[in-house]
Amino acid sequence: MPRTLLILLFISLWNLNAQENEKILFSEAINSTINTYNSRVDAALASGEFEYAKSLFDSLVKDHLQGSYIDALEFERFNSGIASTEEFDKPTILLTYASWCIPSEGEIPVLNKMVERYSDLVDFVVLFWDSKDTVRKLAKSFDKNIHIVYVDETKNKHMQTVNLxxxxxxxxxxxxxxxxxxxxxxxxxxxxxxxxxxxxxxxxNITFLSRQIAAINIDHNININELPESLATF
Structure with missing residues (x-):
């Protein structure tokens, strides 16, 4: 191989390695900002500034968390072959649920419809903070193409997943x-x-989930102009 090609190959490999090393993990991003965020939210709530407290969450995500990379986090399988975030191989929307937090009316039917439309392009993962027995009862409402996983905090397993x-x-x-x-x-x-x-x-819920899918702008097979915004276009 000519010397010039060897040099170019070395430079390319070096650049790839440098890019990998520059990646900031979600855990690093959240740990560097969460104490300041919590203090500001507590102060806003104490003074009755509820809208400002809400805006602090949006600023935290936009200014500090977007662009970081999800850690290798594990959970228990229910109906899915996925047991870790390392096994995500498509753009992914991960929704967290718990049996004691009732979803809004229409949320699950809308989610199921979105899965029917986009599951070939996007993985939909529902993560329950519940026991396996509870998840078994709740999972019946979700489309079969949704990856259902769970973490039972009482088992003291996968605590990094719980914390993050x-x-x-x-x-x-x-x-x-x-x-x-x-x-x-x-x-x-x-x-x-x-x-x-x-x-x-x-x-x-249609508007919310459409915006989640629209955020996956790296997949050019999704025409964001065709995403439904209301029942009239769903």
């Missing part, structure tokens, strides 16, 4: 990740608002 995906930012979250594990977005799932009509709740 539950304790750090709270319950009822949506993590959007690229195929390479890059965190593209993190959002709180829509709350169950009692003052909304059934159609408004459905529209709320």
């Amino acid at each position: 995906l539950k304790h750090a930012l709270g319950l009822s979250l949506s993590f959007v990740m690229g195929a390479d594990g890059e965190i593209l977005d993190i959002n709180r799932r829509p709350p169950n608002k009692m003052n909304l009509s059934e159609s408004q709740l459905f529209n709320q």
Whole structure:
């Protein structure tokens, strides 16, 4: 092989290695900012600035967590062959649930419909913070193409998963990740608002999940202009 080609090959390999070393893990990003974030949220809530407290979460995600890479986190399989974030091989939307946090009206039917449309392009993972027996009862509501996994905190297993995906930012979250594990977005799932009509709740969830899918802009097979925004286009 000519010397010039050897030099170019060496430079390419060096650049790839440097890029890998520059990756910031989600755990590093969250640990460097979470104490400041919690203090500011506590102060905002104490003074009744609820909207400002909410905006702090959005700023935390945008300014510090987006662009980091998900750690190698493990969980228990239920209906899935996936037992670790290292096994994600497509863009992934991971939704966290717990039996004591009731999902908003229409959330699961909308999720199931989105899975029907996009599961060939996106992996949908539902992570329960519950026992296997509880998950068995709840899993029946979800589309068969959704990867159902769980962590039972009482078993004292997979505690890094619990600390990063539950304790750090709270319950009822949506993590959007690229195929390479890059965190593209993190959002709180829509709350169950009692003052909304059934159609408004459905529209709320359609809009939310459409935006989660739209965040996966690395996959050009998804035309974000064709994503549904309401029942009228769903």
